[in-house]
Amino acid sequence: MIDVIVDLVAATLRIGTPLLLAALGEIITERSGVLNLGIEGIMYSSAFSGIAAASYTGSLWVGLFVAVGTGLVAGLILAFLTVTLGVNQHVAGLGLTLFLISVSNTVNRILFTSDGGQVRVDPWKSIGFGGPIFDQYLFTYGALFVGAPLVWWIVWRSGFGLRVRAVGENPEAADVAGIPVARTRYQAILLGSAFMSLAGAFITLAYVGQFTINIINGRGWVALALVIFGRWNVGRCMLGAAIFSLVNAGQLQLRLVPAFADVPFELLLALPFLAVIVGLAVSGRNVPYPGSYLKPYRRL
C-alpha cells in the first residue's frame, strides 16, 4: 500500500510539472489582462524545436535555449496581434496555436519523418535523493522550488508585478500613472510564453525523449483551466495542478488493478479532463477575472 502511495506521489509530481510551468506562464500573462490561447501551440512548438535542436547539436541545453527562443518568438507574434493591433484574443490565440502546431508538424516532416524516422534524444535523467518521490527531473525541482516562488514574488512583490497587475486591472489608470501599458503587456506575454515553452521542452527533453504527433494532447488547455480554478494565484494553481495530476496518476495505477482490467482505458484517460471541468464547476463561480481581461487598450 505504501509503495502504491509513494509511486502515486512520484507520478503526480512528474505529470504536474509541465502543467504547473504552463499555468505559471498563463498567470503572468492573464494578470496583465491578456488571454494567451496560444499556450497549447507554444508548448507544442517548443517541445518540437527543443528536441530538433538537441538532436542536431547533441546538446540538451542548446535544445532548451532554442525551445525558449521559439516561445519568445511566438509570444512576440501574440503580443503584436493582441496588444499592438488589438485583435480579438480568442481568435488570435487559437490562430497562433493552429499555426504553431501545423508548422511544427510540417518541419517535423521535412527534417525527420519523411524517411519514416522519428526524432529521439537521450533525455535528461531524473536526479535521485533517495526513494521514488525524490527521484525527479531537474525541471520538476525547478518548477516547484524556483518557478512557483519566483512567479509569486514577481506578481505580488516586484515592481514589475505591480505594473502588470495595474495594467491588467485598470489600464486607463495605469496609463495616467505613467505606466507604459503596451510595453508592460509585451513583457508579461513574453515572460509567460517563456514559461510555457519550458513546459513544452520538459516533455520532449526530459519526460519522453522523442517527439510524436499530438504530443501535448490538451495539456495547454488543462493549464488554462487550472489558472481559472486557481483564481490567478500561484498557490491555488499548484493545488489544482496537484489534484489534476493525482487523478491522472491514479488512473494510470488503476489500470494495473485487476478489477479495472475490463474498464476501457480510454475512459480512464478521459477522467482527468472531466475532473478539471468538475473542479471548475465546483470552484469556478464568480472568479475575479482581471479587470481588463480580453480588452485591448487604446488611448483615445
Next chain:
Amino acid sequence: MKPRFVLRAENPWWRGPLLVVMAAIVTFVITAALIRWSGGNPVAAFRYMFVNPLQSKFGFTESILSATPLVFTGAAVAIAFRAGYWNIGAEGQLLAGTIGATWFGLHAESFPAVVAVPGILLAGALCGAAWSLAPALLRARLGIDEVVTTLLLNPVALLVITGLLNGPWRNSETGFPDSDVIAESAMMPVVWPGTRVHLGLVFGIVVTLGCWWFVGRMTGGLRLRAVGLAPGAARIAGLPVERTMLTTALVSGGIAGMGGASEIAGVAHQLTIGISSGFGYTGVIVATLAALSFIGSLVVALILGIINVGSFSASRALSIPTTMGEVVQSVLLITVVAALVIQKYRIVWKSSDS
C-alpha cells in the same frame, strides 16, 4: 516613434478587399519560405493549391466535398460567436455527432431512406447538442468560462471514439478499430452524378441559410445579436441573456454534430479514429475569415476546401508535406484578422512621450 490607432472616419469600398489581398500576399511570402525549405517551388505549390483544383471537374467537386464539413462547423462557430458565446468545441461536438450518426446508421437497416437519412442527421445533431450542453449550462447558470470547458471536451470526444472503436464497435470482419459500415438506407445519396458530392452539402447550405435568415431577419436573431454585442445592455433591456446563450450554444453544437453525421453518412460510411481532420478548429477559421457572416462562410469554406484538395495534389507532385495546407490556412487567419483591424483603424506614427 510609437504607433497610435485612430478610428477611421470613413471606409471607401475598396479598402476591405485591398487589405484582404494584401493579407493573402503576406501569407504567400510567409508560407513560401517553408515550401522552399521543404524542397518545393513555392509558385508551383501555390498553383497546385489554388488553381489546380479549379481546372478539372474532379478537383472542383472534391473541393466541394472537402468544404462540406466546414460549411457546418463554420455556421456552428459563427452563430455561437455572434451571441458572444465562444464555442471552441465544435471539434468535440462534431465528433459526438459522428458517434450518434454511427449508432443510428448501424441500427437503421429496417428504415427506408426517407426516414433514415433525416434520422441520421438528427442523431448527429442531438449528440452534438448534448456534447455542448455541459459547457453551456456551466456558462449560463454558473458563469464559468466556456472557452476552457469546450476546449477540454475536444480530446475527451476523441477518447470516447477510440474507446468505442477498440471495444464494442470494433470492425466485426477485419478486427481493425473502424466501425462496421452503416446501413445503406442511411447513406447520403450523391447529388451531383459522377462525383462524390452528397446530400450533406445541401443540408449544410440549408442550415447556413437558415442561420442567416434567423439571425438577420427574426426577432430571436435580433435578441441573439444584442446579447452578443452588449450583454450588459441586453440584460438591462430585460432580454433573457442566459437563456439566449444556452439555446445558441445548443444550436451551435447541434449544427456541428450534423456536420459529423454528414461525414459519416456521406463520405466515410463508417466511424474511424481519423474521421475529423480538425474540422471543428477549421470552423473557427471559416467563421472568422467570413467576419461571422453566414453567406460569407459558405464562400470561405469552399476556398479552404480548395486549399485542402490542392495541398494534397501539391504534396503528391512536389513531395512537400500535406500539412502545408493547414499552415497556409492558419497564416491566412492571422493575417486577415490583422488586416481587419487595420481596415477599421488608421495607424499614426508619433514621436514618443506625447
